[in-house]
Each structure stands twice: as structure tokens, then as C-alpha cells.
Amino acid sequence: MSHRFMFMAASLLAFSTLAQSTLASAAPKYEEVAARYVTTTCAIPCDKPQNSSWYFWRGENRVEIRDGSSAVGEIWRRDGKGRLNFVYVEPARQRGIEYNATDLRIINHKRPWDRLASIISPAELKKLSPAGDAEVLGHKAQRYRGKMDQRTVEVVWVPDLQLATQVINTYPDHQVTTELESFLTQQDGVMATSDDQLAEYELVDFADLGDMETNASMAWLKQATAAPGHETHEH
Template sequence: MLKNLYLFSILLILGLTACAQCSVKPLQIQSQQPLPALAVEYETVISFDDTDQAQQVYLWRFYRAANRLETHNLHDNSGEIWTRSVYGSISYQRVFHTQQVIIDYLPGDLKAIGAKIDWLALSTLLDSDMIESLRSDTQAEFLGRPATHYKNSDPNKTIEIVWLEQEQLPALIRRTEQGHTIVSRIKTIHALHQSPWALPDSADYSVTDFADLGDKENDAVIRQILPKLKAGHSHAR
């Protein structure tokens, strides 16, 4: 979904330290800018109550700079890029590295398809709908970094988050609902300028405007990627 680029959830199982003196408080995302520039690799695991369904595992990377956010899904070699102009307008690109194709969504396209754009939510991988019911219950440590564990109280739709306050990112998230559990966790985190992975180079890819997709439905590559696009096109899902 455009709202949240691969929206991904994370588990908490690593040594949380109970803190009887900790006050229960909501998770509050800091609004000051810029947030720390980071390169992060996540693992997402989807498990099902139905044991006949195989567990699904995905690796993906998140790159955050002041006015540019990029994800790279290593499973299917695709990604998303969000950019913010000096005037505050936000553009979006869906990137298919194997096909070397970019689908370009201008700010007007995002508005036309009803995409809810929140730069802070995109930058922190969390939005207000996800965190409004969360309350802290323990202090934690994750990869040597201080963190706080938050959870909600809805037994039908449980959410747990381990939040890195300094980095302003979830280290772990666990969501359980409707017979499945989605767990994502940081495997490794680096300052962006010290990233061990080069940003995917898409400078020479073919670019198609989202508004022009209807004129290119007979193109073999466009037909291949259409099912992976989100919202706003008659053949997208």
C-alpha cells in the first residue's frame, strides 16, 4: 500500500528487562527534523495458525535520509522511493530492479488515488493508527541500544513494538490477527554513510508515469508488474 511502503511488523523475544519503576506511557514519535540518516536491514516472518501453511520469510532494507526514503525488498528485487522537495511536496516511485522499470507517481497522482501521505510516518515506519493504543511496559536493550517495549491491550489484534528512541525506528514489531502473526526485526543497523550496502542504482531505468499506465497495458513488462502496483489503476490490486 502507498500509505506505508511494505508495511511490516516486528516481534519481541530478546531479553526485555522488566522495570517496575517505569511509568506507563504512550509511544510518541519525535517530530523534529532531520531524523538520523540510517541504513537498516529487517527480516519479516509471517506465520499461520494453520500449520499446513508454510512460514514466509522476507529480507528488506530501509534507507533514510533527510528528504529521501528507499526500501529494497530482497525477495523480489523491488522497492519504493519517496522524495520530498524543498517546498514539502512528496513524490513516490515503485521500482522494479529486475525489469529495470520505475513507475513514477507525481504528487497529483497520489492525491488523485487518495493516498494518505505522512512523511513522519513513512520515515519511522509507524503511523498514528498503529501506535495510538500502545503503552510502554518495560525497558529493553536491542543490539546494544536502549529501547522501550510497547504493547496494546486488544486480545483480537495484538501489537507489540520495541522502539529505538534515539534512532526513532522500531527495532521489533509483532502483530497477530485473523489467524496469522507478522514479525519483523532489525538484523543490522548502520549510519547511512557507513552502510555496507550500496543504494540500488536505478538512474538508467525506464520510467513510466503512473497516469500513462493505461496506454501501455499491452507492453509485456508493464503487464508483468501491474499486479504488484497498489491502488488507482483498473488492473492494479
């Protein structure tokens, strides 16, 4: 699983204070969300759909995504200046690889925060046309539809959560559907990785990855092929 996004921001120096104030007041507030999504991919006509489930946890400045087996995941964190850092994690083995903002820029793995936090960004949503109302698990929702590049896009958007609960991308030869399956509760027994838990993980800095792979005790790094930029350090 891979989920792929970009982050860019700019402002004129003369109006930086005003611009930052305006952006701060206009920035959406992200309520905490814990959910399970399913992504379905199939060729058209859709005879043999392939399904993959994944977990999604969101806080004001933190997003964690984990595959349905909890084998691998990714944690994105945003600091007070809007800079992102990223951790590739293997929760079952309590280990991972840390990337700072510079690392993400070098390997071109930057992501826009609003898309990470909302599945589809509000800017992308504005390119689509309203297509009616809906309801999703007790939340009022809005449908959108339109064209982007070479695909038709359909979205179900929950305004009070600032969250897409369904995104259908239809290409000429295949379709990819991502849909909210359920909100998680304590009874599901699946929790986001806490900072205390992450502090107990065996974490490697991405910048040190090449050197660490030669250490016999760190042989697992060579198998961490889902980690972004991994190919950069292959021998």
C-alpha cells in the same frame, strides 16, 4: 511485499504561521538509516512461519524499501511542502513507474511520512503503554504494548533513531512480526538507489501507463503487477 500507509494534515488559516513554526520545531529529525528487516507471518499456532526479508534506507526526506531479492522496491520522497511522490522500481532491470502526489491521491496510495520513516508512527506509539527497557544492536530501546482494533501490538522503539526495530501484531488467528535483523554496512554490498542511478532508469509516468502498455517495447508494464494502481490500467 507491500508495505501500506496514509498522510493527512490540516491547520486553521488564522494560525497557519504559528502552527507551521510549532510543527517545524517539534518535527523529529531523521538520521540516515540503512537496515535489513525480516517479516514473519504465521497462523496461530505458528507451525509453518513464512519469512520475507527486505531492505530499508532512510534519509531526512527520502525512504527506500526493497525486497530481499532486490527485484522490486519503492522510493518515497518528500518536498519542502511535505508533499510525497513515489517511484515503483525494478532495480535489477533499471526501470520503474513514477507517481506524483495527485496520482497517489487518485489511487488511494497516500502514506503518512512519519510511519514511512519510522515503521510505526509516534502517534500510534502513544496508543500503547510502556512495557520496559531493551537494547537493540547497541542502541537503548523501549518496549510498548497495547491493543489496537482487534489485535495486540508489541513494539520495540529506539528513541535516538526514531525507529521501530520490532513490531508484533497478534490477531485472533495469525501473527505478523517485523523485526530489524541488522544495520547495513559497505561490506553488505547493498546500497540505496542514488538520484544519479535513478536518472538512468527507464521511468514511466503513472498517468501515461495505459497508453504505454500498448507499446511493444514497454510490454514489461503488464507484468509490473506489484506496482500500485496497476489494476486501474489493465485491459
